[in-house]
Amino acid sequence: MSRELIGDCGYIVGERGYFERINKESGLSDIIHFSPSHHYYDGIRDFCDDISSVISDVYSDAKNNAKVMNFIDERDRQETINIVEGLNEICKMWSRSSSDADRAVSILSLSSSETRLKSGYRISEIEKAVKKVKSGSYSGVSGSEKIRLIEKVISSSVIKAADGDSNKLAFLLDVEQGRGDNFLSDVLKKYEYDENPRGYTGRGGKVMCSREYNSNILSEAFGNASLGSSSYGYSKRYASILEKQLDYIFKEIEDDINKGIRNRDYILDSNGETLNAAIDQLEKIGLSCYGLKSKVGVLMWFAGGNSRDILNLQRNLNKLGFRGEGSSLKEDGVFGQRTSSALEKFLEHLTRTSFRSLSWSTIWIDPLQTDLTGIRHDYKITKNGEKYLQLLFEERSKPVMRLDRHPYGKNRDFPHINVSAFDDFTERQRLNAKKWDHFGISNKAYEALKNFDHSAKVIKVAGKTLLVTGVIADTISLGKTVESDLKDADRKLGKTAGTEIVRIAGSWTGSAIGAKYGSMLGASVGTAALPGIGTAVGGIAGGLIGATVLGIAGSYSGELAEYIIDISELE
Known part of the structure; x- marks a missing residue:
């Protein structure tokens, strides 16, 4: 997904x-x-x-x-x-x-000239001299006096610093060893560093290195x-x-x-x-x-849209066999290139496919046209809440056709239609009513008839007027809704699916033209059971009940033919 x-x-x-x-x-x-x-x-x-x-x-x-x-x-x-x-x-x-x-x-x-010692002597020689200053024992010369003497030598000379004191002179000569004032300067610097390394710190107050x-x-x-x-x-x-x-x-x-x-x-x-x-x-x-x-x-590639609408659209396209590129669409509620491609292919089929035409003389399907025929639909609600469709004539309470479902004979579940005739019906009408009474139908037909009050859509496409219902109507509506929701200003999906070629003209309400599983109820009983010669109810001789319960074979062999009838001639 x-x-x-x-x-x-x-x-x-x-x-x-x-x-x-x-x-x-x-x-x-x-x-x-x-x-x-x-x-x-x-x-x-x-x-x-x-x-x-x-x-x-x-x-x-x-x-x-x-x-x-x-x-x-x-x-x-x-x-x-x-x-x-x-x-x-x-x-x-x-x-x-x-x-x-x-x-x-x-x-x-120590490559820089800034680090050179004044005397040029090795550090080991300087360290030996420092050791004498620190721990050497010289009669009559204290530790603190040693440093003062070295400082005097640096600023004057050994003789002047000793000032005639033989002990001091001996100390200075032993440390200096004839190496000069610069050597003593290095010794003094080394001594000071050893005694107080914290005096030579960097940032943070830490001793250097x-x-x-x-x-x-x-x-x-x-x-x-x-x-x-x-x-x-x-x-x-x-x-x-x-x-x-x-x-x-x-x-x-x-x-x-x-x-x-x-x-x-x-x-x-x-x-x-x-x-x-x-x-x-x-x-x-x-x-x-x-x-x-x-x-x-x-x-x-994501272009937005309502994920629930997109998911339903993908399910419909998969059901109808329009899969875009490759295998079935992922039903994930995300409108991508494959969903767009599948929708485009579906709409292309609408524009180039010839569907069974319907005219006023066609016996396959007609609306009830209650105002002309007096035929109206209603429902019977049983005690357990089951809802059964029935067709009534004028103000009579007895139905001329009723949908029913119950065990019958060896059938534990028997969906069927019941057809009745009135006293003023002709002999032929009564015979045909008897013929079709308690007529078994398929579960699919039963479900189609049960949903009689679902209105069909009338769409305008490629110069044709098509009557669509069921999944086709849903797919077209969803396609237009989804595309209107998409945020695809950059056209990241490439060519849009093109639902603008399809205009939904409205619903054919009051007649429930349900092309799925046949012509639905408009002509389900026909003139053999219902009065009204020349009306749009149709006739049983044309097999209208058969068309209703068995389905119409359209000129297009795919799923679309079960949902679509061309009604251009009825405009």
């Missing part, structure tokens, strides 16, 4: 909730905010701008702490480098690379989301993870669209437009969506 397309995520494809759901399932919405939820390129663009801003913050932090960068643990610096490079890969993927990324990496990797600092970078970039579980110190593949998440979204959309085409489901115009917009956004990101929008177009 065709229905509005629902994705595997459980939401109607193209609606806001659909995109929100697949974004959530992919994990992408935990990282990137999309507003609206299908604007993938716009969301990625803004996300890259945010990432670039985070990288710039790291560069600023690195620049501010360049002088102590040599003293930061190499593994911590490398982790920060890997994060910056991983973030920049995201920007590069969508052509928004950050120039600050390379600058930050240059400082963090510490695990807390690196975690803070990721929080600013991705919020609470975790992009992979790459080990500390190894390269980060954030871009690859995001790419997989976007591929997941694309695959979900593609699979749902293909499923909808297989099931002959539909997408409302508004949702189809949103879906196409999403596909455009994915293409701008760089995903190949070739042919996907044309598939969305295939699904945008």
Whole structure:
């Protein structure tokens, strides 16, 4: 059964909730905010701008702490480098690379001139000197005095700083080892860093390149989301993870669209437009969506209409054998191309098919014409509520014909007609009445006669005037009603079914011309049982009762002949 397309995520494809759901399932919405939820390129663009801003913050932090960068643990610096490079890969993927990324990496990797030590000595030699300052035992020199002495040396000289004190001179010479003031400056900077690393922080107040600092970078970039579980110190593949998440979204959309085409489901115009917009956004990101929008177009065949009317129309068309393309129509209450095609074929049959003609001299069918004949119809209601049709003559209460149904002989259920004659009837009329009294009829004929008060439609089509009843009348009326309800301004169904070629002129009321199963009651008894020679009641000699209970064979061999008679000559 065709229905509005629902994705595997459980939401109607193209609606806001659909995109929100697949974004959530992919994990992408935990990282990137999309507003609206299908604007993938716009969301990625803004996300890259945010990432670039985070990288710039790291560069600023690195620049501010360049002088102590040599003293930061190499593994911590490398982790920060890997994060910056991983973030920049995201920007590069969508052509928004950050120039600050390379600058930050240059400082963090100690390639920048800003990170060079004053003395040029190895960090290991500086660390040995710092160890002497921290734990070396020098008689007459306190810990706090050691730092003051080194500061004096940097601003003057070793001799001046010692000021004639042999103990102080010994300490300074042991630490300086003839390497000069710049070496002592590096030693002092290393000592200060070791004593107070929190004095060298970045944004968020975290120690530069510490695990807390690196975690803070990721929080600013991705919020609470975790992009992979790459080990500390190894390269980060954030871009690859995001790419997989976007591929997941694309695959979900593609699979749902293909499923909808297989099931002959539909997408409302508004949702189809949103879906196409999403596909455009994915293409701008760089995903190949070739042919996907044309598939969305295939699904945008729904043209609205009253689903109950459409369902009844589909049932009628199936009953009459008009099936559009392929097998029977799906009776789903959705007006699509196949239903439109079936309705068009049905109407074409009306225009090109010759049906049995009816004229005033035709004995097959005539209306009761009560004013001329005095024949009228009524119903007998039994105690158990059964309703039986009967024909009455003038003001007489005794019916001349009555529909009946009850067990008879070996028949447990015996539908039949009862025909009576009055005293003033001719001998021939009385004989014929006796002949047709208690005449067995089929269940179909019984049902047709029972529904005598159903008016037939008169339609104008292709220069002909046709009398239609039953499913044909219903199908024409439904077809016109459905088409008037359709919202198909874009003509997505192609050529319309064309019910405008059929004009319903009105109903032939009071006579119930029921072509189905024959000529119905207008001539069901005929002049053999009813008076009125020359009237439109007809005659039994023409087999009118037989026509009523057995049906008329039209010139068209299909179902339509049972419902349609050409009454053009009666106009």
